[in-house]
Structures are given as C-alpha cells and as structure tokens.
Amino acid sequence: MAETKKCPYCSEEILADAKKCKHCGEYLDVTLKTKAKPQETKVVAKEGCFLQTLNVGCIIIAVIFVVIILIVIIASL
Numbered sequence: 001m002a003e004t005k006k007c008p009y010c011s012e013e014i015l016a017d018a019k020k021c022k023h024c025g026e027y028l029d030v031t032l033k034t035k036a037k038p039q040e041t042k043v044v045a046k047e048g049c050f051l052q053t054l055n056v057g058c059i060i061i062a063v064i065f066v067v068i069i070l071i072v073i074i075a076s077l
Contacts, residue, residue, distance in 0.1 A: 002015055002016070003015070003016035003017075004016055005018075007021040007023060007024060007026065007028070008028070009021060009024050009026040010023050010024035010026070012024070019032055020032070
C-alpha cells in the first residue's frame with residue numbers, strides 16, 4: 001500500500017508524494033504554488049449599461065402606473 005500523509009491545510013489523508021491535495025485543492029509544493037497562481041482579472045462594467053437598463057425599467061413602471069390610473073378612472077365613472 002502507498003504511503004500517505006495528512007494534508008497540512010484540510011487534514012485529509014493524501015499520498016505522501018502528492019503535489020496538490022485532491023480534497024481541498026491546495027498545492028503542497030511551493031514551486032508549483034507560485035507557477036499555478038491564477039492571474040487576477042478585472043471585470044469592468046460598461047459605463048451607462050446600468051443606466052440604460054434602469055431607464056427601460058422606469059418606462060415600463062410608468063406605463064403600468066398610467067394603465068392602472070386609467071382603469072381606476074374608468075371604473076369610477
């Protein structure tokens with residue numbers, strides 16, 4: 001049977017020569033840890049996109065409000 005050890009991060013049993021824990025995904029080899037570090041990506045929202053969506057939503061709400069007012073006025077006649 002292969003030799004095992006406990007992962008220093010999650011304490012699960014892993015192979016003694018493991019380079020990465022199969023349970024928590026942490027790299028055990030320092031050289032691999034620096035190579036495999038994912039690059040940070042910035043998500044930049046398009047300027048005005050939210051405002052365009054907000055304007056459409058406001059128009060829909062305004063139309064619904066006008067329809068409700070018209071229904072109330074017609075019902076009271």
